[in-house]
Amino acid sequence: MLDPVSRVRRFNRAVTSAVGALDTSFLGRGRPLGAARVLNAIGHGRSDVAEIRDYLALDSGLMSRLLRSLEDEGLIETAAHEDDARRRVAKLTRAGRREFAAYEALSNAQAEGLLAQHSQREALLAAMDLIASALTRERVALDEVDPRSEQARYCLGEYYAELGRRFSQGFDVSLSRDPDAKDMRRPRGTFIVAMSDTLPIGCVGLKGTDHGYAEIKRLWVAPAARGLRLGRRLMDAAEDAARELGIGLLRLDTNSALPEAGQLYRSTGWREIPRFNDDPYPDLFFEKRL
Amino acid sequence: MLDPVSRVRRFNRAVTSAVGALDTSFLGRGRPLGAARVLNAIGHGRSDVAEIRDYLALDSGLMSRLLRSLEDEGLIETAAHEDDARRRVAKLTRAGRREFAAYEALSNAQAEGLLAQHSQREALLAAMDLIASALTRERVALDEVDPRSEQARYCLGEYYAELGRRFSQGFDVSLSRDPDAKDMRRPRGTFIVAMSDTLPIGCVGLKGTDHGYAEIKRLWVAPAARGLRLGRRLMDAAEDAARELGIGLLRLDTNSALPEAGQLYRSTGWREIPRFNDDPYPDLFFEKRL
DNA sequence: CATTTTATCTGACTAAAGTCAGACATCATG
DNA sequence: CATGATGTCTGACTTTAGTCAGATAAAATG
Numbered sequence: 001m002l003d004p005v006s007r008v009r010r011f012n013r014a015v016t017s018a019v020g021a022l023d024t025s026f027l028g029r030g031r032p033l034g035a036a037r038v039l040n041a042i043g044h045g046r047s048d049v050a051e052i053r054d055y056l057a058l059d060s061g062l063m064s065r066l067l068r069s070l071e072d073e074g075l076i077e078t079a080a081h082e083d084d085a086r087r088r089v090a091k092l093t094r095a096g097r098r099e100f101a102a103y104e105a106l107s108n109a110q111a112e113g114l115l116a117q118h119s120q121r122e123a124l125l126a127a128m129d130l131i132a133s134a135l136t137r138e139r140v141a142l143d144e145v146d147p148r149s150e151q152a153r154y155c156l157g158e159y160y161a162e163l164g165r166r167f168s169q170g171f172d173v174s175l176s177r178d179p180d181a182k183d184m185r186r187p188r189g190t191f192i193v194a195m196s197d198t199l200p201i202g203c204v205g206l207k208g209t210d211h212g213y214a215e216i217k218r219l220w221v222a223p224a225a226r227g228l229r230l231g232r233r234l235m236d237a238a239e240d241a242a243r244e245l246g247i248g249l250l251r252l253d254t255n256s257a258l259p260e261a262g263q264l265y266r267s268t269g270w271r272e273i274p275r276f277n278d279d280p281y282p283d284l285f286f287e288k289r290l
Numbered sequence: 291m292l293d294p295v296s297r298v299r300r301f302n303r304a305v306t307s308a309v310g311a312l313d314t315s316f317l318g319r320g321r322p323l324g325a326a327r328v329l330n331a332i333g334h335g336r337s338d339v340a341e342i343r344d345y346l347a348l349d350s351g352l353m354s355r356l357l358r359s360l361e362d363e364g365l366i367e368t369a370a371h372e373d374d375a376r377r378r379v380a381k382l383t384r385a386g387r388r389e390f391a392a393y394e395a396l397s398n399a400q401a402e403g404l405l406a407q408h409s410q411r412e413a414l415l416a417a418m419d420l421i422a423s424a425l426t427r428e429r430v431a432l433d434e435v436d437p438r439s440e441q442a443r444y445c446l447g448e449y450y451a452e453l454g455r456r457f458s459q460g461f462d463v464s465l466s467r468d469p470d471a472k473d474m475r476r477p478r479g480t481f482i483v484a485m486s487d488t489l490p491i492g493c494v495g496l497k498g499t500d501h502g503y504a505e506i507k508r509l510w511v512a513p514a515a516r517g518l519r520l521g522r523r524l525m526d527a528a529e530d531a532a533r534e535l536g537i538g539l540l541r542l543d544t545n546s547a548l549p550e551a552g553q554l555y556r557s558t559g560w561r562e563i564p565r566f567n568d569d570p571y572p573d574l575f576f577e578k579r580l
Numbered sequence: 581c582a583t584t585t586t587a588t589c590t591g592a593c594t595a596a597a598g599t600c601a602g603a604c605a606t607c608a609t610g
Numbered sequence: 611c612a613t614g615a616t617g618t619c620t621g622a623c624t625t626t627a628g629t630c631a632g633a634t635a636a637a638a639t640g
Contacts, residue, residue, distance in 0.1 A: 004405055004411065005401045005402060005405075006488065006489075007418060007422075008402075008404055008405055008418060009397060009401050010418075010419075010422050010486075010488060010489055011418035012312070012400075012401070014421065014425040014487065015305050015309065015422070015425065016309050017425070018425050019302065019305065019309060022302070032595080032596060032597085033596085033597095034596075034597070049617080049618075050616095053617095058597095058598090059597090059598060060617075060619080061599075061600080061619075061620075061621090062597070062599085063618090064620080067618095068619090080606095084606075084607070085607080086617045088617080088618070107299060107302075108295050108299075110302075111294075111298035111299050111302070112298075114298055114425070115294055115295075117424050117425070117518075118427075118517050118518065119517035119518075120517040121294065123420060123517070124420065124421065124424055125294055125297050125298070127416075127417035127418075127420045127421050128297060128298060128300075128301035128417075128421065129297060129300075130408075130413060131301060131304065131414065131417050131418065132300050132301045132303075132304035132305070134407045134408040135304040135305065135307075135308050135404070135407065137408075196300075197300045198296065198300060199300055226410065227409035227410035227413070228407070322625080322626055322627085323626085323627095324627070324628095340586095340587065340588090343587095348627095348628090349627090349628060349629065349630090350587075350588065350589080351589075351590080351591090351628085351629075352629085353588085354588060355589090355590090357588095358589090371587095374586095374587085374636080375635080375636055376586060376588070376637060377586090377587060377588085377636095378587080
């Protein structure tokens with residue numbers, strides 16, 4: 001009763017019935033699940049018919065019929081794709097948006113019901129984040145985004161909060177050398193976030209300088225996503241971007257209060273060098289030639 | 291992207307596809323899911339046909355056909371129930387046990403695959419326990435068991451380990467007044483474990499004495515199950531058992547290093563009394579008249 | 581012991597999901 | 611611009627799941 005596999009299987013059973021309950025509530029809107037799923041996929045912004053078919057793993061014949069039935073209900077409209085008249089795009093009508101909103105309300109109610117079952121909400125949410133990150137591990141997308149984008153700002157906020165917790169003297173962004181956003185945009189540098197589904201779970205910045213090297217900044221991995229080797233993937237992506245931009249030398253600074261970071265650098269070809277800036281927070285400095 | 295409901299829904303999506311993958315692998319054995327589910331229910335020890343039907347929420351007609359198809363495959367045998375010839379009981383044949391083992395292997399492989407996705411196995415397992423406990427909250431069964439049973443011994447082991455962590459001086463069972471198992475069996479007392487599915491997640495002992503009162507001992511709730519008001523449910527069950535046994539006065543001892551326990555007692559009609567034993571660990575003593 | 585209740589089974593049915601082959605229009609390529 | 615590839619659609623089909631109304635036999639009840 002204690003072995004890991006039984007614990008996972010107990011989790012599976014618990015979660016299966018919760019998921020089944022959502023399906024049942026979806027059926028309450030008088031439409032087969034297949035049609036409801038297509039409607040929801042369109043509502044969530046998937047317009048390309050081929051993409052929906054792929055996402056829901058549907059046969060093209062079945063997909064076609066489901067679209068027809070939604071059209072007959074007056075919930076969607078389809079049209080030929082602008083660039084390729086073989087492809088079709090679907091969008092919700094006014095009635096479709098209403099119906100989609102009703103499904104959204106059901107999903108939200110289920111999610112809230114699930115949360116309400118536990119008085120330690122934050123613990124439950126953290127556990128869910130951890131599991132969702134583990135399960136979607138191979139579907140984590142590394143996206144280059146603007147360092148001022150919502151995703152980037154979220155990651156940086158979490159990063160600063162974590163430094164505040166980990167440094168004995170706390171962390172104050174204004175004392176640190178805050179990189180200029182334009183140094184982390186192409187062609188001088190870039191900013192990469194790791195997205196699991198719709199949640200940012202890690203980031204790294206590549207900051208261009210005028211001193212013949214670029215710097216790696218703001219490497220962060222969400223607590224729920226640790227253990228997935230995401231730090232390494234982010235670093236690899238940043239180094240790839242640097243190579244693309246013709247950068248031959250990288251530097252970074254870090255702090256010995258973050259031992260896992262130092263270990264990552266050492267194991268991936270970085271070598272320690274003397275201090276190369278006067279930022280008060282770092283006490284370890286690394287360099288890597290590409 | 292940060293609000294609790296989106297986090298829950300992200301978790302739902304992640305988990306749905308993992309669960310779907312198991313169904314798909316079950317289909318790989320060339321049998322519809324309905325039949326596979328019935329076979330597995332029988333394999334897991336459910337023999338009574340009515341019980342299986344109830345568990346899987348199947349119509350009696352459908353259930354009957356599924357049993358017939360498994361019988362035709364030579365995987366199960368059915369017979370009339372010993373005590374009631376209307377009822378049927380099903381059991382696996384030799385071939386059925388082989389086939390069941392194959393399904394078990396698939397389930398175990400899926401569970402292991404899921405675990406392998408995360409290098410921090412313990413963190414992942416703890417998160418799964420937490421979620422499974424929250425989701426099966428209303429299905430937690432309070433069972434009276436022998437204090438020497440496997441479930442009871444597991445709970446006590448966890449309980450002692452936790453005391454060791456929470457007491458600054460550690461905890462050594464041999465120094466404490468370890469209750470005799472026979473004092474926690476009917477008719478002198480009882481021992482109750484809270485079972486979530488197959489996992490014990492809490493316990494409490496009612497220990498009979500010869501001094502005109504009974505004692506509450508070993509109240510424990512697994513970390514993953516805290517916040518579900520399980521402690522209160524266990525105490526209620528223990529008090530109910532005491533009333534059944536004709537016990538009019540209850541006492542217990544606890545330690546101020548366990549503040550949540552003290553709070554529970556105070557809020558449920560217990561009043562503090564002077565020390566009534568010489569156990570070195572407790573420093574708080576309570577009494578409740580039933 | 582007659583009557584009612586219960587557990588299972590059978591036949592007849594429907595709905596939903598999924599499969600497959602071919603038709604058709606459009607696009608990409610040499 | 612002929613040819614093959616691609617994306618969608620339609621018709622014909624099967625499988626799976628599920629429903630419902632009796633039929634039957636065995637308890638339970640008065």
